[in-house]
Amino acid sequence: AKKQGKNRFYWFEAPMENELRFRNELEAGIRRGISRGEFVPFYEQQIDLESGTLTGFEMLARWQSPELGTVGPDIFIPIAEEIGVISEMSERLMAQAFEDAKNWDQDLTLSVNISPVQMRDPWFAQKILKLMVQHNFPPNRLDIEITESCLHENLGMVRSMITSLRNQGVHISLDDFGTGYSSLSQLRSLPFDRLKIDRSFIHEMREEDHGTKLVDAIISMSDGLKLPITAEGIENAEVLEALKKMGSMKGQGYHYGRPEPADMVLERLKTAGM
Ligand code: C2E
Ligand code: CA
Ligand code: CA
Ligand code: CA
Numbered sequence: 393a394k395k396q397g398k399n400r401f402y403w404f405e406a407p408m409e410n411e412l413r414f415r416n417e418l419e420a421g422i423r424r425g426i427s428r429g430e431f432v433p434f435y436e437q438q439i440d441l442e443s444g445t446l447t448g449f450e451m452l453a454r455w456q457s458p459e460l461g462t463v464g465p466d467i468f469i470p471i472a473e474e475i476g477v478i479s480e481m482s483e484r485l486m487a488q489a490f491e492d493a494k495n496w497d498q499d500l501t502l503s504v505n506i507s508p509v510q511m512r513d514p515w516f517a518q519k520i521l522k523l524m525v526q527h528n529f530p531p532n533r534l535d536i537e538i539t540e541s542c543l544h545e546n547l548g549m550v551r552s553m554i555t556s557l558r559n560q561g562v563h564i565s566l567d568d569f570g571t572g573y574s575s576l577s578q579l580r581s582l583p584f585d586r587l588k589i590d591r592s593f594i595h596e597m598r599e600e601d602h603g604t605k606l607v608d609a610i611i612s613m614s615d616g617l618k619l620p621i622t623a624e625g626i627e628n629a630e631v632l633e634a635l636k637k638m639g640s641m642k643g644q645g646y647h648y649g650r651p652e653p654a655d656m657v658l659e660r661l662k663t664a665g666m
Pocket of ligand 1: 646
């Protein structure tokens with residue numbers, strides 16, 4: 393009986409132990425990676441669909457881990473939030489992005505993604521503004537993307553943050569629109585500058601007529617609210633043409649290119665004379 397118990401212990405506990413060890417190593421790796429500068433910004437082009445001109449870039453974080461290779465944000469952002477290092481990580485990434493963007497044409501904007509966890513910090517707006525002063529980065533080139541899940545937080549606080557950032561010239565976009573639970577009245581009551589239609593809606597456009605109608609409805613609604621739009625996840629020319637028929641908007645996606653590191657972006661801009 394004793395032996396059987398031991399066996400059971402072995403079979404059931406070992407995989408969980410390994411999982412826990414991996415998780416602990418991942419957490420330690422993330423902490424270490426922050427101080428070693430392993431988290432770097434990649435950039436995705438944002439395009440005015442009608443003219444086809446580049447308007448700016450969205451910064452997307454990558455972890456260049458010596459052990460794991462290049463790791464995407466869907467893996468490390470939730471962990472960074474959980475272990476309380478998301479603000480430090482984000483501020484370092486933003487500082488780097490401000491420096492990168494200073495080498496671009498001064499008309500090009502920089503979009504950054506902000507975690508709902510960061511929005512809980514009452515000093516969030518002040519921190520961002522201070523960072524821009526430190527790096528001599530003009531606030532009107534910055535676009536902060538917040539998701540609908542931020543709207544579940546203290547709404548009064550979110551509103552005053554948005555307001556103080558906008559008063560300094562920073563633009564605020566509502567990201568991943570349609571995937572959360574924001575109500576139309578919230579959309580109207582918060583002073584957003586732009587709405588980003590989630591790529592899941594854009595991807596359904598090619599599959600069925602229904603998907604196209606839904607995107608069309610979102611665009612009509614934003615027109616009514618006088619909110620400019622960005623469509624994310626444009627993967628091919630057919631979707632691009634369909635969107636262009638629906639109105640004027642910005643867009644991004646693999647059709648225009650994959651997110652790239654700063655040096656590749658700079659090379660591309662130099663070739664284009666920007
Ligand atoms: P997001 O803000 O919705 O960013 C767009 C994501 O879609 C990016 O994934 C991008 O690489 C991917 N994408 C772009 N074009 C296409 C396309 O045509 N087709 C498809 N299938 N995908 C496309 P990525 O870089 O893995 O980022 C995932 C998410 O991680 C982002 O979603 C954003 O919410 C979050 N994220 C990225 N960087 C940061 C950061 O610095 N801070 C925070 N808090 N979140 C970040
Ligand atoms: Ca985004
Ligand atoms: Ca999205
Ligand atoms: Ca997202």
